[in-house]
Amino acid sequence: DTAVSQTPKYLVTQMGNDKSIKCEQNLGHDTMYWYKQDSKKFLKIMFSYNNKELIINETVPNRFSPKSPDKAHLNLHINSLELGDSAVYFCASSQGSDNSDTQYFGPGTRLTVL
């Protein structure tokens, strides 16, 4: 059973297109996240949701919009894709209870914008 799953695993698209990445967790966690990892493996948090409510929105262009239909899902929609959006995007989840929380990561979605 996959704890945190993402689809698709690979996404190749043209500049200017709109695309979505889906994420689901079956761990019963209250908190979900989106991270962006660049080509040098630097990991940057983008968003965090707790019980379907946005609690962190780092400096991210407003072309990126997260949507949480329920506690188990956090989707990422990206409008007007740009070359600089090419990266690996990771969804993660955690209990959201205290600072000994462990993050559980999905397998990643490699986005390539041409």
Added chain:
Amino acid sequence: GNSVTQMEGPVTLSEEAFLTINCTYTATGYPSLFWYVQYPGEGLQLLLKATKADDKGSNKGFEATYRKETTSFHLEKGSVQVSDSAVYFCALTAGGSYIPTFGRGTSLIVHP
């Protein structure tokens, strides 16, 4: 604010060599400290953690001790294997928050 500093990679070792990856931190209060590992083509996964000073986290032959006096959480393994080749991330949570601060990652390459 909180920050994590890791040694730059890549770290290149021969199989069975001793590994140390340095990690130091700055944080308010009493942080929890973590090491995550990312194998090629996969997401990060927890390797070990320690939640208070002098605690030692250990897993799969890796160890790290929470040193409050030196604000460090160095990762060690006595004898690395080719299968340990991965990127290792040091991280912390602090101040009652469960949102982690990650280091920049250290790539480890182990040759047969």
